[in-house]
Amino acid sequence: MTRPLSVAVAGLGTVGAGLLTLLRDNAELIAARAGRPIVVTAVAARDRNRDRGVSLDGLRWYEDPVAMAADAQADVIVELIGGSEGPARALVEAALAAGKPVVTANKALLALHGTALAGQAEASGATLAYEAAVAGGIPAIKALREGLAANGIRRVTGILNGTCNYILTCMREQGREFGDVLAEAQKLGYAEADPSFDIDGIDAAHKLAILAALAFGRPVDFPAVHVEGIRAISALDIRLADQLGYRIKLLGIAERTEGGVATRVHPCMVPASHPIARVDGVFNAVVAEGDFVGRVVLEGRGAGAGPTASAVAADLIDIARGRATPVWGAAGAALTSIAAEPMERHHGAYYLRLMVLDRPGVIADVTGVLRDHGVSLESMIQRGRAPGEAVPVVLTTHACRESSMRAALARITALEAVLEPPALIRIETL
Ligand SMILES: NC(=O)c1ccc[n+]([C@@H]2O[C@H](COP(=O)([O-])OP(=O)(O)OC[C@H]3O[C@@H](n4cnc5c(N)ncnc54)[C@H](O)[C@@H]3O)[C@@H](O)[C@H]2O)c1
Numbered sequence: 001m002t003r004p005l006s007v008a009v010a011g012l013g014t015v016g017a018g019l020l021t022l023l024r025d026n027a028e029l030i031a032a033r034a035g036r037p038i039v040v041t042a043v044a045a046r047d048r049n050r051d052r053g054v055s056l057d058g059l060r061w062y063e064d065p066v067a068m069a070a071d072a073q074a075d076v077i078v079e080l081i082g083g084s085e086g087p088a089r090a091l092v093e094a095a096l097a098a099g100k101p102v103v104t105a106n107k108a109l110l111a112l113h114g115t116a117l118a119g120q121a122e123a124s125g126a127t128l129a130y131e132a133a134v135a136g137g138i139p140a141i142k143a144l145r146e147g148l149a150a151n152g153i154r155r156v157t158g159i160l161n162g163t164c165n166y167i168l169t170c171m172r173e174q175g176r177e178f179g180d181v182l183a184e185a186q187k188l189g190y191a192e193a194d195p196s197f198d199i200d201g202i203d204a205a206h207k208l209a210i211l212a213a214l215a216f217g218r219p220v221d222f223p224a225v226h227v228e229g230i231r232a233i234s235a236l237d238i239r240l241a242d243q244l245g246y247r248i249k250l251l252g253i254a255e256r257t258e259g260g261v262a263t264r265v266h267p268c269m270v271p272a273s274h275p276i277a278r279v280d281g282v283f284n285a286v287v288a289e290g291d292f293v294g295r296v297v298l299e300g301r302g303a304g305a306g307p308t309a310s311a312v313a314a315d316l317i318d319i320a321r322g323r324a325t326p327v328w329g330a331a332g333a334a335l336t337s338i339a340a341e342p343m344e345r346h347h348g349a350y351y352l353r354l355m356v357l358d359r360p361g362v363i364a365d366v367t368g369v370l371r372d373h374g375v376s377l378e379s380m381i382q383r384g385r386a387p388g389e390a391v392p393v394v395l396t397t398h399a400c401r402e403s404s405m406r407a408a409l410a411r412i413t414a415l416e417a418v419l420e421p422p423a424l425i426r427i428e429t430l
Pocket residue numbers: 010011012013014015016044045046047063064065080081082083087105106107132133136189190191192193302303304305308
């Protein structure tokens with residue numbers, strides 16, 4: 001057998017420790033599939049003495065992860081620190097500059113600096129692999145970049161954040177509070193170091209920006225992604241969605257439109273009968289629609305030590321085998337910018353839930369505003385009666401322009417009888 005692939009790992013948190021465990025437990029089958037053993041020989045972490053459930057005996061130890069890029073014995077650098085700046089970025093840049101292949105799980109880094117990093121990789125001939133960065137253990141990058149490479153892609157839709165999907169599922173199934181479930185997701189190793197990246201939709205937007213670049217052969221464009229998270233989703237809306245035959249999911253959607261490419265991350269009402277509505281807990285899903293293949297659906301765990309380590313190790317096996325693909329699926333010069341379609345131009349149906357004073361004339365005022373903006377109602381439900389008090393009123397609309405809906409919403413919010421900021425959730429028929 002050829003000599004082992006010598007791996008240097010920076011960051012021994014959830015994913016780093018998971019990778020060491022996987023490479024140890026499955027060493028034999030990995031060696032067979034990689035054509036040679038894959039062995040961690042160096043690590044960089046903050047605390048040498050923390051118990052991670054894996055032995056660090058005999059490994060070269062680095063206080064400064066960036067110094068690892070110059071380790072002459074390391075064949076590959078694995079970056080599992082996280083964050084789009086700081087030591088993670090410095091390490092990846094230093095390694096690529098030295099012509100060393102890099103494997104990372106860092107979607108923030110790729111979404112923000114992916115074009116420059118790919119340029120560096122192309123210039124030095126080094127691989128930059130990132131399967132773990134999108135949808136955890138699901139081989140979504142490989143599927144889109146290699147398996148579906150012969151297709152024009154119309155749309156990619158995904159449940160791309162395990163933490164949010166876990167929170168929404170537990171809120172619905174167990175009636176639990178948002179904060180309580182978030183704390184559990186953190187304990188399970190699903191959440192980002194700063195969990196607002198998860199719940200505000202930023203992490204899903206990082207991943208969607210990466211998928212959109214691969215799907216449409218354009219440079220990664222994170223600022224173009226419209227982003228909303230799940231903070232405003234209430235137990236009441238989850239219950240009402242159920243009654244209407246929907247599930248609330250945080251989706252990332254990238255699609256070709258007449259004006260270019262639209263990329264958006266926001267909570268959606270999806271029909272309860274749609275396969276994506278049944279992707280629950282920490283599971284993610286990626287649905288790609290290609291012009292020749294049709295619809296491809298991938299589902300699996302999107303976060304956690306095991307699934308993420310599985311994806312990192314798969315990239316290491318590719319490197320050990322000498323398999324390399326351009327970072328964004330084509331050489332930098334072959335990528336072409338495509339206009340970003342602004343969210344105001346989105347066309348779709350809406351769920352609007354108001355808390356209104358239960359008194360005559362209020363519904364007429366609300367529907368009057370919708371009429372003024374050309375928004376047509378599909379249904380209206382008032383739950384309960386409480387004369388002179390607040391009651392929830394739910395309206396669903398036919399498809400209309402986002403700009404019309406927003407203008408109507410601003411006027412409805414300002415009505416005296418509307419007591420709280422309304423909840424607006426887009427309905428996706430997919
Ligand atoms: N946890 C998941 O399920 C998951 C899934 C996919 C991708 N990711 C990504 O993987 C990366 C790591 O995530 P994680 O969940 O393992 O995070 P983590 O916080 O558990 O681990 C990160 C580790 O890096 C260490 N670190 C910080 N600064 C360092 C430095 N200067 N030198 C050396 N070590 C340093 C921290 O002490 C910590 O142990 C992130 O980019 C994250 O977005 C995580």
